[in-house]
Amino acid sequence: MKKIALFGNPNTGKSSLFNRLTGLRQHVGNFPGVTVDKHSGFLNIxxxxxxxxxxxxxxxIYPxxxxxxVVYNVISNPKDANFPEKAIVVLDSTNLERNLLLFTQIYDMGFNTALVLNMTDVASRNGFEIHISALLEAFPDAKIIRTNARIGTGLSELKAxxxxxxxxxxxxxxxxxxxxxxxxxxADTNTRFDHIKKIVSQAxxxxxxEANFSSKLDKWLVHPVLGYLIFLVLLLVIxxxxxxxxxxxxxxxxLGTSSxxxxxxxxxxxxxxxxxxxxxxxxxxxGVLIFxxxxxxxxxxxxxxxxxxxMARVVFITDKLMRPFGLNGKSVVPLLSSAACAIPGIMATRTISSWQERLxxxxxxxxxxxxxRLPVYTLLIALVIPSKIVLGFLNLQGLVLFALYLLGIISALLVAWVIKQFFKKKELSVFLLEMPAYKTPRWGNVGIEVFEKVKIFVFDAGKIILAISIILWALASFGPGNDMEHYAGKIQAPKVQTEEAxxxxxxxxxxVKLEHSYMGHxxxxxxxxxxxxxxxxxxxxSLLTSFAAREVFVGSLATIYSVHEVDDDPKQLIDKLKAQKRDDGTPTYTLASGLSLLVFYVFAMQCMATLAVVKRETKSWKWPIIQVGYMGVLAYLGAYITFILFS
Amino acid sequence: MKKLAQLPLHQKARVLGISESELKPKLLEMGLYPGKEVEVLFKAPFGDPIAVDISGYTLSMRLSEANLIEVE
Structure with missing residues (x-):
């Protein structure tokens, strides 16, 4: 099949053009040896x-x-499986000088090259006029096309x-x-810019x-106080x-899957x-669909x-705060998204260009x-923390919940700092980020982004989640010999078969079956x-079964203590748990053991879906295994110390 | 030698060169070649990073990065 490469600077509308050309006929694959995804689209012209x-x-083109x-690796090797027959270079028409550097590098290598002048609408609004004849004179072998990927002008010419x-x-x-x-x-870049300057002065x-809309808006959005405030409000809304x-x-x-x-x-x-x-x-x-x-x-x-x-402004105002922890401004949104769910948070780290900071x-x-974690937190808090008012107006239960969230955030930053010390050869931390002008979103791009992310999760991470679910099912459904049936048979069926009984x-x-299954053992x-x-x-x-997902902990406890209808009313389960006694007659769920469990759940990587996504994003089992390991150690030590302190 | 990091807000200057560093080729490719006109547009809270107009587009950079760029 004919291969055509799409190159361009960031923020040139390259992805919009790609989406316009290929629509939903896109495929995400791998380039060998790198963690970056290969986005291909298919066209029939x-x-x-x-x-x-x-x-x-x-x-x-130099990495x-x-x-x-990946750009250098592919174009420097004509035998590479992805070596293109033609190249399209997308240029931002408002900034030809910088954009032409990449174009001339590719053009000079002898590719059949299209010079795509994108964002022509913005350029003319900003007073730029581009003379195609001068560009044609400078690059006689190139095909020069004006496009506006937003509304689709110039696409048929490009397709032809x-x-x-x-x-x-x-x-x-x-x-x-x-x-x-x-x-x-x-030296090569300097020579090229000397040449490009002459071309641009002609073209x-x-x-x-007048001063544009963006610079006016930036007065507010990166303001030392208002900037953070606006960001926090936006986060809250999200x-x-x-x-x-x-x-x-x-x-x-x-409901659908259980029915x-x-x-x-x-x-x-x-x-x-x-x-x-x-x-x-x-x-x-x-368990896959629910996410x-x-x-x-x-x-x-x-x-x-x-x-x-x-987003570029968020990165701009938060960078300084994150730097001491070996992170950068681009880590902020992924980390904050993780407060909803770590899976989209981890998938959102793609924008972090430094591999060490991303990892x-x-x-x-x-x-x-x-x-x-919320169902686990609320159950255990209701179980062991008394609902009373402290310091005049704070509910103790709410305070504990807040402390658990705070513990998570602080430990994330501290662990990031520790990880930073582990990297022997520090990768160059580069910030250098283009501040794009504010524009209205292109809804087509938003839609495709959502579709792609869901697709990657369902098809790549979904397989792993399904496999682990089946293993957990097998462990909970089978037991050695016929123990499960034997012990279950000992329970007398009720004589009067009311629904309740x-x-x-x-x-x-x-x-009883769960107790005598492999999982029980x-x-x-x-x-x-x-x-x-x-x-x-x-x-x-319950800890073992909740490796599937943390909230399973509640359901497992309900099964073990043979409480039904836990979904509608956790009170029954709480009463049952409160009544549990150890062999020596002391209660099983005390302040110490309850807090210890809470701390365990703050730290432990009890989520196979996250594991699967980390494997997907780092393209290796090494990192998810390390993650399960370090979080497990933290959870164990944290829970142990908590138990000692409160017993 | 004056650095871009020390340039006051809204004062135009010209790039003289970039100090030897691993970042030199990258900064050059972003358009910071000798003779380029630059102007600091605004700064993040705490004064770092800064947003610089590089006649044509706005680039944000850390002070450590702006410290590599000599200007006049």
Whole structure:
């Protein structure tokens, strides 16, 4: 298939053009050896299939960060599988000088090159006039096209050029400097700019214009006080929207999958296969789907912030605050998004160009307390913290909840600082960020961004989540020998089969079965390890099953203590837990063991979906394993210290 | 030698050169070649990073980065 490459500086509207050309026929794959995704789109132009590859936005073909290497690697090697037949270079018409550097580098290598003058509307509004004839004179072999990716002008001309046969041009790989020849690259760039300056003086004329809208708006948005205030208010709006709006579709997904499971349970013959489908596969798929509303909503709003140009201002005003921790301003939005859910937070780290800073952000993001911890927090707080007023007006329960969130944020920053010390060779921390002018968002781009993120999550991370769900199902559904049936058979079925009595009976059977499953044995097996934290094997089982997702902890406890209908009213479960006694007659759930569990959940990586996303984003199992490890150690030590302090 | 980091707000200056550093090629590629006109437009709270007009577009940079750019 014919391959055409799309190059351009960041903020040139390159992605808009890519979206315009390929629509939803996009595919996200890998470039070998780098963590950056390969975005391809497919076009059929008058019967010809063409693959358009959207390369990361760069200012030069020479890599200045790890992610940018892919441009150099591909174009320097004609044997590379992605070596393009033609190249499209997208230029921001308001800033031809800087944009022409990348263009001349590519053009001089002998590619059939299209010079796409994008954002022509903004350019003419700002008083720029571009004379195509002067550009044609300077680059006689290039196809020059004016486009406006926002409304789609110039696209048919570009498509026609893409479908044309390539014109033979002499390939000049020798114009390329070696990757490590920085002196040579500097000399080359200086020569190119001397040449470009002459071209621009011929090709561009500018009429003076008044101070624009962007600079007026920036007076407010980067203001030392108002800037932060506006950002905080925006965040609040975003979180409120994610929490309130996402909960409806999440409830529908929950209800839908559980109804489907129980319906299938009634029509399918009883047996292992049915159990696999009903208790393993369907809840597993539900566990993937349940995240979609949060991911879609969060990226919908983040894409708007990005599109309008506001995101660059957020990075600008927060950079200084994050630097001591080995992070930068670009880590702020991913970390704050993690307060809703670490999954979109981690997926939002793509914009961080430094690999070390991106990795650090990914590694600490799950320490920020997410919404899935809330059910665990509220149950345990209601269980062990008395509801009383302290300091005159503060509710103690609310105060503890606040402290747990604070503990998450502080530990995330501290761990980031520790990780910073681990990097032996410090990667160059570059900030240098273009401040785009404010614009109205292009809704097509926002839509495609949301669609892509959901697709990546469902298809890449979803597989891992489903696989782990099935393993957890198997561990909870099977036990050694026929212990499970044996012990379940000992429970007497009620003589009078009222609905209440049957429900009681069924929850007792479920409890006994779980106790004698492999999972139950594992819970008992780890009891000596978790005993110093104040836990017994029943909590052990719940800890193990809640590796699927933290909120499963509540459901598992309900199963073990054979409490049904926990969803509607947690009071029944709380009463039952309060009544639990240890062998020596002291209560199981004390202030010490309850707080210890709370601290455990602040730190522990109890979420297979996050694990799967970290694997997806770092393209290796190394980092998710390290993450589970360090968070586990923190959780254990934190819980242990808490238990000692409060016993 | 005056650095871009010390340039007062809204005072135009010209780039003389970039100090030897790993960032030199990158800064050059962003258009900061000798002779380029620059102006500090606004600063972040705490004075760092700063937003610089590089005749044509606005680039934000940390003071440590602006310290590599010699201006007159």
């Amino acid at each position: 008058s019967g010809k299939e063409i693959e358009l590859i959207d390369f990361p936005g760069t200012y030069s 200045r960060s790890k992610d940018e290497e 050029w893409m479908a044309e046969e390539s014109v033979p041009r002499e390939t000049r790989q020798q114009t390329l400097k070696a990757k490590n020849d920085l002196e040579g690259q500097i 561009v004329s500018k009429k003076p214009t 979180f409120q929207t994610v929490f309130t709006l996402a909960s409806y579709p999440m409830d529908w997904i929950d 489907l499971a129980s319906w299938l349970g009634t029509i399918m013959p009883e047996g292992v296969f049915t159990s696999l489908i009903v208790d393993g596969v369907i809840p597993g798929i539900g 979609i509303p949060q991911i879609a909503l969060l990226f919908f709003m983040l894409a708007i912030l990005e599109e309008t140009g506001y 650090t952000t990914i590694l600490v993001a799950p320490l920020i307390s997410c919404s899935a 049957m429900a009681d009976y069924e929850s007792q059977v479920a409890s 594992m819970g008992k097996f780890i009891e000596p390890v978790i005993k110093p934290l104040g836990y017994d094997w029943k909590m052990g089982i």
